[in-house]
Amino acid sequence: MNIRYICHIILFIGLGIPFQAHAQSLDEAKEWYQEGRYAEALPVFQREYQDNPTNAPINQWLGVSLYETGRLIEAREYLEFASGRRVTEAYLYLGELYTKLYRFDEAEKEFEKYQRANRRNQEALDRLEQAREYADRLQRAVSRTEDVQIIDSLLLPKSEFLTAYNLSTSSGSLMPLSEFFNEQVGSDKTLYMNERGDKIYYSRGDETTGTHLYTMEKLIDAFGNEKPLPSSINAMGNQAYPFVLSDGLTIYFASTGHQSFGGYDLYVTRYNLASDTYLVPNQLNMPFNSPFNDYLMAIDEEKGVGWFASDRFQPADSVCIYTFIPNQRVTLVEAVEMESE
Template sequence: MRLTGYIIAGAMAITWGTAPAQTIDDARQMMLDGDYAAALPIFEKALSAKPKDASLNQWVGVCLLRSGNPKKAERYLKVADERKLIDAPRYLAEAAFEQYEFSKATDLLDRYEEGIDNANKKKARKAPKITKSPEADELRRRTMLGQAMLDRVEKIVVIDSMAVDRDEFFKFYHLSPESGTLNSTDVMPEDYEIAEPSEVYMPQSGEFRIWSAPDKDENYVLMGATRLIDGTWDTPHPLGSALDAGGDSNYPFMMPDGVTLYYANNGPESIGGYDIFISRKDENGFLQPQNIGMPYNSTYDDYLLAIDEVNGVGWWATDRNRLGDKITIYRFIPSDLRVNYPVDTPGLAAHARIDSFRSTWPADADYTEMLQRIDSAEYVSGKSHPDFYFALPGNRIITTWDELRTPAARNAMEEYLDACRRLDRNLKELDSMRMRYAGGDRAVAGRITSMEQEVERERTALREMSNKVVRANEKTR
């Protein structure tokens, strides 16, 4: 969820000369519809012919800002501000907010409101008054929350980051069995209401599930269900109204203690989009959740924090790096005791944003072995590790070879798992090439295209292999 609202309020009317009026009108409508990336080149072309035009500068700035480039947007918004466009300070405040310059954002919002007051004082008595954008009040609230978070940035060690496909990103969380499993929503019975997108958390026992579903008002709430003695599931029930807190609740993870719950919510206690919250359960249910603050939460979406106590590693996902169809997963070392950076720490905002995860490392630290252990799934565990996780019809998940009923099913499963491993390797290689391309290595462009085609073929083949496992398992011995 991003800050949206009235885009062109207060903008001066312009005569476009030879520029096609419909094209400009289309761009303005794109902007109002939230398609800033599509509107941007149209406005930039018009601005190249009229570089000092206040409204064009403001529109280009807004499109850059809402496309995730607040630093570049400032250049254009400052031109609009110098030419006294009344909304320019509000947009500059948003750009400052996105860069964690919360005090600056507050000052700009003050100036925006003062500008409206002064403009109204100069109007004729019967002239309609200029009204403050509702978006400004929302931005001020989030700015105040951001400043409070910036005063309490937790000092953590982030050992790694990875860019992964947004769809089913949670499959990159390599949890030990004791930590439970993160599952696609297709493990749920067909008649259950389920939020999309979301994931389903199950503890190691597999006897309980937590997921997100729309309520009667179409808000997402966390739901739970327990497996009954006969193998069926009881009636889904909300986990508790305390977890809702306005907005949508999604992406749950329960610690093995059965008490501590992490989840995401985009309501009024969120600084931007989804934020990660923690709640604990007592005999009366879940207690009032708390926003876990920075660096976990940002001015963009952050969700699905999971902690593996066996291996001493945690994960969370974030959209703060604005990677389009991809999101970033950070892996970090969790601590029982929260230690915050001093508020006068140089570069505190950079630590809160995680501009460089390696800057969180102690001197001479090396986490190579730890990462290799996690990636190879060589867990330190006193209990047996599942051979795999595979969903069969009827919402049953099997995890061992012994649960496959026929030799043909076991052979089909071997082929399926081999294909899964190949796809995983190719996805990692594709991610690596995309990072090289983003860094300026254009020589990998052809290989990226070829690998993308290969990955798509492998995904199609995987679906057929999965069906083959199911068909083979349904046959009698």
């Protein structure tokens, strides 16, 4: 199936901002590279590339460092060069990059080259198997892209992204955690309060245990009776950015668990009155989700519009907020056969 038409719908491409740092030598940068300290190594490789643009290992190190720091578009040319010069690790990284760009046929060609070069290296083959499984899962998701009408998009600093959510009173309100919990100053997470102002949903936790979703109710003059949402929602990873529809039963949230495609993905669940528990969360279709961070889905039923945030292909300090018309019934984009250019 030719899926390029679908990919045009879900591939929102932006430009990254160069990371500025200082390094002492190429040897130090190579050590940082081996330790996974790609942001520190990156400026050195950029400097070395200026002096040796046709050096295959430098192209490899530079491409991987850009890839690992989230600058995929910039990484592509260097990894392609290294792959063309038969740098083995470049095959795998370039295949993973093509996967995240939804260029699955090209990704598989790189995976095949990596497999041939590592036919006796079981550790490398295990890593390749994981990359192929991810590519297969992502390709299946692309084939189920939802037909959504995006009516606006706005690029904002992450610290200001809530200003794009213009909710009506009936939809409740969103605010930074720092406005509600003094001890949460500096957190980029959000809190949802219902229209009546007597119930809140929020996330808390730490890097060790992960963040989970909680609720509190307003008692006489303060909020209390904190309760975690059930384990069907608070799974492995981080849960954050809750939003509840006006029915008080349907919750949208973001999670790095629940088999996300990468970073935060968007999920929805609903409270079942008969069983007195929440249903197993459903992962939203593309284009709401991607291999990057997608979060804070909010739907204003009174206005008939919704918003979600995504940092796909955006600078590290920025996020794009998309405004869309919610579908009453989910319809998928039909694959369109296109002639080869």
